[in-house]
Amino acid sequence: MTLAANSGTSSSSSKAQRAPSPKPRRSASTSTLGISLATLASLIALWFLAAHFEWASPLFLPSPVEVLSQFSAVWADGYANGTLLDHTLASLGRIAAALGVGIFLGIPLGLLMGLNRWVKGIFSVPIDLYWGLPPLAYLPLLIIWLGIGETSKIVLLSLSTFAPICFAAQAGVRSVPIERINAALSLGASRLQLFTSIILPSALPEIMTGLKIAIGAGLSTLVAAELIAAQSGLGYMIMSAANFLATDVVFVGLIVIAVLAFAFTSGMRWLEHRLIPWKGKL
């Protein structure tokens, strides 16, 4: 990648605004895309075959056709007090709220921890302590304190998204090269200007990485929490279906979660492209 970027630099005929390396990299990414699509197709084909020849009992492995028809049934008529859309929106709402809390508390606090010894000293211990705990271990406590409603779940999720975002913002501040800070100071930057024009943008790549980790952590905590204590959401739908051995509905839930996770990952990748196209360069 570095090689490609360099060769693009030396022949800097002003063709396109930003065209250092797209050629070799794009061909590389399309070739993986083809392979990935083929793998996906083979997996689905294998599933068809396995269901068709009943390698496993339909109770354990429903056929793709069955899952598809169940999908439209759950979509239209619903399952476990809600349509598929209801459950999906319930889950998405929780994770969105948790990400919001994580971002609006985690980024400022993390930045402060990176900048100030006292803030870091005070907050790192409690955050380190709870971050080491599996979220489901303290969910019962949260339920005792906050009740079985939405609050306990959103607090649980917020705790699991907050820590990675906070750590990342802190690491981002610490990763700013000292030469970059010195350069800004010798150009006459004030403390505020130093923060907004140098430290914050320099920390952005780390913060984005933290956000990706937070989404992953949030998603797994979300489903687990819904499996245990909820009246709506994809996790709840899966658990209810499993109680009635409705394996096809379980599959529907799993596929929706997989698609959501994939959408989050792609969305973050897109956001990174837009916000920090310079990541890893210079």
Place this chain on the structure above:
Amino acid sequence: MLRIRDASVTFPATDGQDVHALDHVSLDIAPDSIVVAVGASGCGKSTLLNAIAGFLPLSEGTITLDGKEIVAPGGDRGVVFQKDTLLPWANVLDNVALGLKYRGVPRGERHEQSRRLLELVGLADFAEKPPYELSGGMRQRVGIARALATDPKILLMDEPFGALDSLTRETMQQLLASVWAKTSKQILFITHSIEEALTLGTTVVVMSPRPGRIVARFDADFVREFAESGDIGPIQSHPRFIELRQEIRSLIHLPEGARTGTLQ
């Protein structure tokens, strides 16, 4: 006028033996001159520059710029670093304009000034490019333009061409000489190359390590005519260049301890 008086910088070392990176150095840099500090690594030349820039506090002594004591980094001293420190998220033009932005110069005005500087360093066509699409030499030219943008009283250059290949390096030396001839800024230039020192410096100071000291100072005023003529190429065959190169080389390669008592 930059005035350095008895400047010392001492770093506490883990083994208790303090490191005297800079030991009672005194030096004046007159306006309209390029002072080049040359010496082996560890001779304190970068420490000296960092102290003048305000990145490093002095343990002893004073540095004043036009009578004002230096205590912190500031816009009156432009710094060009060895490693380029351009901001990857801003294009070349905005990088050059950064110091003006800090001063609150309106956008249109600071862009206009920055374009003029990019012309001066020969990069007018690259204003809209992100810095990572430029070669190493081009990035250093942007760095020079950026340092000049705030119109500092002195330009501090810390081995700015050290990481470049020798051909690019020659081009950059030529460029710096012509920029200097046009702007007549006072410059402190750090290098470990004797040839570079004699090509650029109107004054060359030789430094030696452990402790970091100035052991000799040479006036090399013949450099001016080459810089003003716009071609520094033939300077290497100037008799004074050859003479001084020999002298400085023998000073730098002198065995340690034999240096005491050399001319000041």
